[in-house]
Amino acid sequence: MTTKSSRITALGIAAGMALALAAGGVALAAPAWGHHTGDPGFVTVRSSHGYAETLSTLEHAIKGNGLMVMGKVNQKAILSMTGLHLAGAESLLVGNPRVGKKLFSMNPAVAAVVPARISAWVSHGATYIGYFAPSALMGAISTKLAKPGHMLDMKFHTIVEQAAH
Amino acid sequence: MDPETTVESARSGAHLACGRLQIERIGELVATGMVLAAAGVSPLMFVAAAAGYGSMNFFAKFAVVPAILAVAVITLVARLRGWSRLYHGIVIAAIAGPLATAGLEVVRVIGFRVFHAMPGSMPMLMGVLITNRFLLGPNVWSDIVGWTDHILVNGMSFALVYVLVFGRPRWWKALPYAWTVATIFMISPVMQMLGGIGEFGLAMGPRFPVTVYLAHTVFGLILGVIVARWARAEEPLWAHHLMWRGRSR
Numbered sequence: 001m002t003t004k005s006s007r008i009t010a011l012g013i014a015a016g017m018a019l020a021l022a023a024g025g026v027a028l029a030a031p032a033w034g035h036h037t038g039d040p041g042f043v044t045v046r047s048s049h050g051y052a053e054t055l056s057t058l059e060h061a062i063k064g065n066g067l068m069v070m071g072k073v074n075q076k077a078i079l080s081m082t083g084l085h086l087a088g089a090e091s092l093l094v095g096n097p098r099v100g101k102k103l104f105s106m107n108p109a110v111a112a113v114v115p116a117r118i119s120a121w122v123s124h125g126a127t128y129i130g131y132f133a134p135s136a137l138m139g140a141i142s143t144k145l146a147k148p149g150h151m152l153d154m155k156f157h158t159i160v161e162q163a164a165h
Numbered sequence: 166m167d168p169e170t171t172v173e174s175a176r177s178g179a180h181l182a183c184g185r186l187q188i189e190r191i192g193e194l195v196a197t198g199m200v201l202a203a204a205g206v207s208p209l210m211f212v213a214a215a216a217g218y219g220s221m222n223f224f225a226k227f228a229v230v231p232a233i234l235a236v237a238v239i240t241l242v243a244r245l246r247g248w249s250r251l252y253h254g255i256v257i258a259a260i261a262g263p264l265a266t267a268g269l270e271v272v273r274v275i276g277f278r279v280f281h282a283m284p285g286s287m288p289m290l291m292g293v294l295i296t297n298r299f300l301l302g303p304n305v306w307s308d309i310v311g312w313t314d315h316i317l318v319n320g321m322s323f324a325l326v327y328v329l330v331f332g333r334p335r336w337w338k339a340l341p342y343a344w345t346v347a348t349i350f351m352i353s354p355v356m357q358m359l360g361g362i363g364e365f366g367l368a369m370g371p372r373f374p375v376t377v378y379l380a381h382t383v384f385g386l387i388l389g390v391i392v393a394r395w396a397r398a399e400e401p402l403w404a405h406h407l408m409w410r411g412r413s414r
């Protein structure tokens with residue numbers, strides 16, 4: 001009886017581990033909408049386009065959703081000066097003066113987050129888009145900022161969905 | 166009238182010639198001082214920007230470009246007025262400086278690419294800073310600007326200072342000159358701009374100062390040999406003007 005019970009327990013653990021591994025594998029392999037790799041809400045999605053096309057569609061999607069590209073940081077080009085040659089890495093500083101006015105009126109410390117940053121990069125031949133969820137970063141500054149942060153989350157979700165697919 | 170002939174005439178006691186001689190000398194001396202001041206602008210731009218006095222873009226537009234134009238105008242005036250000592254000094258610096266800097270670059274690029282002795286490419290960094298596109302990284306235009314500033318402008322500037330201050334010294338005298346330039350570079354605020362690598366770049370280990378001194382040794386060798394071989398004026402103008410007869414050789 002004891003032996004049979006132990007076997008059942010062992011089988012249960014093994015099955016549980018297998019399920020967990022399978023789920024983990026699926027999670028790792030999936031395009032991963034809202035795939036959070038850790039706090040504070042880092043979201044990354046694999047693009048179905050090449051690097052240049054992803055950047056172009058990302059910029060287009062940002063403009064199409066009422067936001068502006070306020071600046072660019074081309075890490076690929078900058079790091080080429082150090083001798084490191086990346087396949088692709090660029091960040092877009094994204095914002096909207098009208099929204100910015102509202103946010104800065106609520107709390108000027110939002111300067112630490114706004115303009116927000118959406119990045120595209122190439123890893124192992126695949127292009128990814130990623131960003132820190134504005135709600136997580138802005139909520140860390142003030143709970144009052146969490147609500148507009150969630151609205152920006154939705155915008156970013158739409159933008160990245162349009163750019164990646 | 167050839168200045169050497171003028172000198173002889175003056176020594177023979179020709180009063181009018183003597184008066185003419187003084188004016189010509191003062192004019193050439195003042196022009197030489199202006200060229201020396203202009204030559205200091207481009208090398209100082211990097212230091213001033215690194216020290217936080219302004220952006221490279223600002224200094225390039227409002228200091229380096231006017232300095233280049235000033236040297237070009239003075240060269241033309243020197244040619245027209247027969248200030249051969251100054252004119253030939255500028256010409257020899259325009260040849261020796263870029264060639265010596267090209268030699269320096271061969272060593273620096275080997276140090277950077279092969280031995281990872283430098284934090285980055287200096288000319289490319291200068292290019293993106295001058296064209297104000299650091300966050301966008303280098304492009305063809307910024308590379309052209311950066312390399313031109315480094316090889317042509319900086320190279321000629323340091324050669325101008327050498328030729329106009331020292332005249333035509335023996336070739337090896339360019340070595341301590343180049344090592345002095347290297348040392349000042351490595352204790353200047355530029356080290357901060359290169360990524361906070363500390364004085365003599367020691368945060369990168371001894372590879373950095375070794376590469377910089379080797380590169381400047383090549384710079385000094387090329388500069389020294391060209392000037393010793395082809396520069397015309399044995400003594401610098403200021404020594405000549407002040408009647409300092411000590412040979413610089």
